[in-house]
Amino acid sequence: MIVNLDSDQCYQAVLTRDTRFDGRFFVAVKSTHIYCRPICRVKTPMRKNCQFFSHAAAAEVAGFRPCKRCRPELAPGNSLMEVSSQLARNAAYYINQDFLADHSLAELAEKLGVTDRQMRRVFHDEFGVSPVEFWQTQRLLLAKQLLTDSTMPVTSVAFASGFQSLRRFNALLKERYRLTPTELRKQQNKQLPESFEKFSFRLNYRPPFDWERLLGFLSQRVIPHVEAVQDGTYFRTVHVKRQDRDFVGHIQVRHEAEKHLLSVRLSDALMPVCAIVLERVKRLFDLHADPITIDAALGTFGTQRPGLRVPGSFDGFEMSVRAILGQQISVAAARTLAGRLALRFGTPLQTPFASLTHVFPTPQRLSSATVDEIGRLGITGQRSKTLIALSQAILSGALRLEPGSRVEDTFAALHKIPGIGEWTAQYIAMRALSWPDAFPHTDLGIKKALGLSSPKQILKLAEQWRPWRAYAALHLWNNLEKKS
Ligand SMILES: [Zn+2]
Structure with missing residues (x-):
């Protein structure tokens, strides 16, 4: 489930509160039903109580609620390269863009050029949840951030987080977090800016x-x-x-x-x-x-x-x-x-x-x-x-x-x-x-930085940087700036 990580590595990351793994997985604690970022400052849970999830949605669907201390909604996202299927990756991209607020699952599948069924299967294999569950988690976590950090009225929070009605917002919040918007609001930071204008994500x-x-x-x-x-x-x-x-x-x-x-x-x-x-x-x-x-x-x-x-x-x-x-x-x-x-x-x-x-x-x-x-x-x-x-x-x-x-x-x-x-x-x-693997191998700057003129030779040399050739290109351009 968690790409390139086993549970020993995950637990080690939790023990050391390793920032490198922030957002790459979440640790759920069976005794408290809470899930955390690996960098969480609360007391380290016992190994036997831990369960690891690569996505917040999978932890939530398994019955865990987000931690109030480390706030999973603020964790960095997963690199799309870590998702092995391009189809699942593209579906996740559109869901993150709130595509399902205006479109059906069938329309999403059509955009990706596959059948509805195929999309659901591939998505579930990759993330362990359905596209809708994935989207619900994104929306709830955004709502949680707005309720905790801003003075935005609850109805506006519901709409901004992609909910069509306040009733559905309240219902999902209750089901997943066992909280009402007002209860969530109580967790608010005491030094909030007074006007909403000053609010920053x-x-x-x-x-x-x-x-x-x-x-x-x-x-x-x-x-x-x-x-x-x-x-x-x-x-x-x-x-x-x-x-x-x-x-x-x-x-x-x-x-x-x-x-x-x-x-x-x-x-x-x-x-x-x-x-x-x-x-x-x-x-x-x-x-x-x-x-x-x-x-x-x-x-x-x-x-x-x-x-x-x-x-x-x-x-x-x-x-x-x-x-x-x-x-x-x-x-x-x-x-x-x-x-x-x-x-x-x-x-x-x-x-x-x-x-x-x-x-x-x-x-x-x-x-x-x-x-x-x-x-x-x-x-x-x-x-x-x-x-x-x-x-x-x-x-x-x-x-x-x-x-x-x-x-x-x-x-x-x-x-x-x-x-x-x-x-x-x-x-x-x-x-x-x-x-991340795009590489403008005919670029004059790249030719100059490498001291090579044949595009064929350049492409061959760039093989070693796959699948991160775009980053290599940026480094090459920076090398050039230093020289000139
Ligand atoms: Zn936590």
């Missing part, structure tokens, strides 16, 4: 975490009017669709190094879709990664820069547009063009920040733009055509740029778009799909 990660380099990467590539990095904080505008309703607002993300977490503040308008927004923040900052495993697999790279992360994307379409604009021009020039595109085709938005004024253009808007209109911004005709074709491929459903997509299908769809070559496809897979 906490997203834990497994250390080490090279925040400086990650933020540096994003800061060089911010899209003017849409994103900003200031005083070590990342800001951006957000547009999310749920049940055909548009939610727009802005977020800010800060690092709290001593607590091993990112603190995320959402504008009020985004609270009903907080599950989706938070999942995207996790993917942008690569919070699911298991750095110890990755660093060990990468040898000297790992020792040189422990905890180096691969920057993901908040929005796969936006990131891919930026990648296309950046073909064969400097990072700074690409940033300027992306800013012009946002200003011309994006939607104006009022925020308290002078640098955030627009929401990035949607595929709908760009697909209806003409080559001339885009060309007036200083973007070449060929690239304008590529941007329009990309937008159309997304609208038609032929292309999906999110981690739950099948990598092979995405590569095939990307290669059909004129102007998207191997480099762009690999780079999009690395960042929009968070595919």
Whole structure:
């Protein structure tokens, strides 16, 4: 059940409160019916009373309740690479994105290209619970965090956590945790900020975490009017669709190094879709990664820069547009063009920040733009055509740029778009799909860093870094920066 771990290793991790295993498994205590993170500070349970689960949902379905001290809802998620089946991994991705709030299980199966039955079976084999039980746990844990850490009214908590009615929320809470929302609220932190405006979500990660380099990467590539990095904080505008309703607002993300977490503040308008927004923040900052495993697999790279992360994307379409604009021009020039595109085709938005004024253009808007209109911004005709074709491929459903997509299908769809070559496809897979094994082997920087020019030789050399070649690429780019 727990990938690469046996119960001896799990118990050892509990004894030493090992942060490396935080989120990779949970320990349930049979005598108390409570389950904990391995880092929990309560008295270590006796071995004979322990049962180990790779996912919180499996512990809950087996009748255990989340610990009030270590708060399983704050644990970092599992790296998707740890899930052996790509199908189960993709299903989990969509469930984490709150897909089941608006869709049936059959629709989820259809999206994954399998039958309903097949999906349920594979999902159960992998996680030990059904997709619905998995989703219920995600929702309850989010509700628990909101009830404990915020002053958000209970009805809003229920809706924000994906429940359609307060009654169903109360019923599931009672069934799983044997508590009412009011009882949960009593566990609240005494020093809560008075206004809800000041509430921040906490997203834990497994250390080490090279925040400086990650933020540096994003800061060089911010899209003017849409994103900003200031005083070590990342800001951006957000547009999310749920049940055909548009939610727009802005977020800010800060690092709290001593607590091993990112603190995320959402504008009020985004609270009903907080599950989706938070999942995207996790993917942008690569919070699911298991750095110890990755660093060990990468040898000297790992020792040189422990905890180096691969920057993901908040929005796969936006990131891919930026990648296309950046073909064969400097990072700074690409940033300027992306800013012009946002200003011309994006939607104006009022925020308290002078640098955030627009929401990035949607595929709908760009697909209806003409080559001339885009060309007036200083973007070449060929690239304008590529941007329009990309937008159309997304609208038609032929292309999906999110981690739950099948990598092979995405590569095939990307290669059909004129102007998207191997480099762009690999780079999009690395960042929009968070595919850890993506590797832009034709990249000039990688050629230079390795001192090799033949793509064949480079690919051969990169074999040793599988399945973490995207991380190796990041290390190579960093080596280059040091040299130049
Ligand atoms: Zn605990």
